[in-house]
Amino acid sequence: MSTNLLSTSAALGFGGVVQEYLWNWENQQLRVVYETLGKGSPLLLLPAFSSVSTRLEMGELARLLAPNFQVVAVDWPGFGESSRPSLNYRPQIYQQFLEDFVNAIFKTPITVMAAGHAASYVLQLAVKQPAAFSQIVLLAPTWRGPLPTMGASQKIAGMVRELVRSPILGQALYKLNTTPSFLNFMYRRHVFTDTAKLTPNFIEKKWQTTQQPGARFASAAFVTGNLDAVRQQSDFLKLVESLTVPLMVVIGEASPVKSREEMNALAVLPGVRSVIIPGSLGLHEEHPADVLAAVQNFLFRIEN
Secondary structure, eight states: OEEEEOOTTTSOOSSSEEEEEEEEETTEEEEEEEEEEOOSEEEEEEOOOSTTOOGGGGHHHHHHHTTTEEEEEEOOTTSTTSOOOOOOOOHHHHHHHHHHHHHHHOSSOEEEEEETTHHHHHHHHHHHOGGGEEEEEEESOOOSOHHHHTTOOHHHHHHHHHHHHSTTHHHHHHHHTTSHHHHHHHIIIIIOSOGGGOOHHHHHHHHHHHTSTTHHHHHHHHHTTTTOSOSSHHHHHHHHHTOOSOEEEEEETTOOHHHHHHHHHHHTSTTEEEEEESOSTTHHHHOHHHHHHHHHHHHTOOOO
16 A cells, blocks of 8 residues: 555645555555645545545635644545445445555544544544544534435345446436436535535536546445445444544534434534534535634644
């Protein structure tokens, strides 16, 4: 495993130094792209899993944090500009990747801000390796994929996943579910609250992300619940109860009902700090200044 510097023309970033981390999974090398901006103590930004997942959704938040931190934002394997091979994407891949990446890139305890489904993976690593983290911020955390949240059984979700993975019909179905109009609909439904921000240019960039070669494989795994690192709420809450690292949760006031219930259950646990700000599941991208204002006392707290 190694890291290489990429030229600015080789990748589209948010103004930082773009690098690649070469990571091996089951004898296959994956190219993982990450970006570093600012100076100071290290802070890792992990985007949410989704069909449009990319480190760029963390870009404005990274720029706001950069005056005080050395910010690192990463494209998960299978998403963004990272490699998107036709793997059987499952939690073990991301559990091992996150552990290897954190241990390879950082030499001191880090702050981590994780959005959406990245929450479970951070919590699992923090329980296993608490010395890796100094503090954790979860942004609109989720643990259950869209289809299971809608009530689909594991059998039905698995059938959908295999259908999308199939060569011809799967490609057609994926394209139908990633058209600009459908992406706009999904953003309006549960990602953004200010529809004025959903400009044609914004949606076009999101659509381009979904159209990269191999994009449907990890996306299908997320949507069908195959990236759910835990299978029930009690296991998710148990991770938090086992945590020794300071934790703060940021909740969007307009989050979908089921997701909001999950976040509320997390927020009331002993020792968990929480705050409610404008926005929904995409609050880290839609309201980055509000996120920073909400967490800055936690990030810069002075220990007695």
